[in-house]
Amino acid sequence: MMNMILALSFELIILVLAIIAIHNKSLKIAIIATGVIGLFASVLYLLLAAPDVAMTEASIGSGLTTIIFFYVLNKIRKTND
Amino acid sequence: MTQYLTLEFTAMVTGFALMIIGLWGLLTRKNLIKIVIGFAIFDTGLNISIISMSYLKNRTAPIIDKSIDASNTINLFVDPIPQALVLTSIVIGVGVTALMLAYVLRMFREKKSLDINSYTDLKW
Amino acid sequence: MEGIKIAGAIITLVGAIFIFLGGLGLVRMPDLFNRIQAGTKASTLGTILSLIGLAMVNEGWIWKLLIIIVFVLITNPVSSNMIARAAHHRGEKLTGQTLTDMLEEETDNSKEMEDEL
């Protein structure tokens, strides 16, 4: 029962964050929302009895993707200094 | 009703919904980086739905340790093959994302714009 | 044995209450620095308490939970310090109730920087 409550809440959160990520005007907010989707997806993988996939998603799919996105964003922003 | 309120079914619905949201972003947004974000969301949705296919009710992760009865593994474990598939798919996903972002940087160098409507060279 | 388990569960519950209060503080506080104070700090103590409680419920988990606790204790203040420093450098608005800002005098280049990305 606990698993079901947790899974339903995380699924709701993931969908809300996905809509934020697509709909929001700001790129930074969209990227952070994508990172949070990855982190909650890894909790969902854990609930679905896949710890290997959860660890891969937490490390690669969420962490490194966010870092790469921010490096690219840093290269193309207007510098006023 | 209760037959649909299972872990694997709701996860499958979430995965499909994420795929549709990602496709929506992929098709309607004009910003190049937004398109890459849509792709990343599509990727996550696909992985979630494959993993939800491998889940079997009331079973646990396919790793043998002290808390597992090693002779009865066939009735205790979920399917390990989709998990191995998704594990590699996530790593490929980050490689593809990095490649797309490198293309975006290169395109930005040419036209100084992130709007997809300013790249009309190959449009017909 | 059973008593220790119930005590551990109650400690976890207390930790969960702190986590909930952290979320509430995140919603109610008026500006960024107060949100960091109420949000991340309370949830850090809540996480530590709930991990200790789970270590009491399950024997044999103590070492791995202990290393997670140490890790959270080292990393969490560093990350909230980094966010606070960055936001103050960007010229984050303080709430109207603020009495004094002595760091403002030191950083003369805290000009408002807008970027549209």
Next chain:
Amino acid sequence: MVDKILIAAGILMILGIFLSLYRFIKGPDVSNRVISFDVMTVISVSVIALIAHFAGRIIYLDVALVYALLSFVSVVVIARYIERGL
């Protein structure tokens, strides 16, 4: 008995995550959203530990360790981006 108390604790943690999600949706600027991200990951570490308890597997705790580490580095990268140090 123990499991009932832990279910109550889990529901409180989920409520905490929802409150910080509210801050994520509302939050006026990027810094507030990063704070909300930080709080969500810290709460999720204890949720993962709770899942490990309900599944009865100690090996799930490795995921919590990696989770805490990677979100910390992400937050540091975002903060360095905000203050133009990247």
Next chain:
Amino acid sequence: MNIRNIVNLFVLLFLIWLMLTGTLEPVSIAVGLLLAAGLSIAFGKNSMVFGKLRFTPKMFYYTFLYLVVFGWELIKSNFKVALLVINPKLPINPGIIKVKTKLKSPMGRMILANSVTLTPGTLTIDIIGDTFYIHWIDVKTLDPEEAGREIIGKFEKYLEVIYG
């Protein structure tokens, strides 16, 4: 190249390995010793902060005292801030003040700043030279001396002994 530096890092990494694996098998311990030796030689010359530690009985005693004081402060101030949050009127009184510290070693200063950040109610924002800029949720005094005694005084006297 500081030998004590490398040895301290080696002990730390080996303890982490033992806690991670959670077994006392000889093979696992041997692998852990090898890995800890390799990593501590690789990183030892870059991190000079470990060389200051001296493992004397006095230091262990003060570390224990420090942990007790820190834990007590953590719980006490958490309750204070929790009461603030559930108060409907939200009686906060925030401000950013500066305090001076006497500590010189980088490790001691980091632990002091992290302790200040971890106790709710106070948050280190920046360190410039010897001055800590601290956001205080309930400002009682604007005088740096008095604020220093109020916020960091109770941690500083232990850290001064531990890190010299």
Next chain:
Amino acid sequence: MIKNGLIFLVLVGFTVILSGLLINFHGSEQLNPLAGHYVQNGASEVGAANLVTAVVVTYRGFDTLGEVTILFITAAIVGFFLKARKEDENRERSLRKTSEILSTASTLLVPTIFMLGVYIFMNGHLTPGGGFQGGAVIATGMVMIIMSRPEVKFDHGIIAWIESTSGVGYVIIGVLGIFLAAGFLDNHVLPIGKFGTILSAGVIPLIYVLIGLKVGSELTNIIGSLKETQNEL
């Protein structure tokens, strides 16, 4: 207008296809025969406690080799597209300095992160870990080094050397499997050992160490080329 209508049609069509799949989806009760074979005999045939590792490294080892190759090609293309910028010292100096807390904490954290990464890929056959996760953690440690000291430059020569050496080592172990065991990438090159200890399951720990080093250096390479490319605008 026509374009929006087309997009709407594509989304609706996709939704219809997916809902058709969803209606026919029933969670199964039993493992299918192939998975049943892997689950039942994986521990005795391969000697790995983590059956996902058994599938990734031995049963489907050839796929993993191809995947590591794809990652290598990706890193190479990213490095090719993003040439390093010309030396401009002004920009480096205009960056905001790292806070003292972060640079002190990173001297404590970076060795810890590397130890965690090495633990993850050494114990890939016992815990939910492995080469890919460990490699990502090692790349994160490298990111942490850049964060604490922005002026540091990676030596691409050493990274490329580690990367190619571990790749060649992986292939050599695979070829050794043809001569000493049943086939390419078979793990019985070394003795299986006692089940559940760190040096068991044949060459799986060795292969995972090589994969971890290779993935870690490739991801570090991608991040390094993204950091050192020139600023647009």
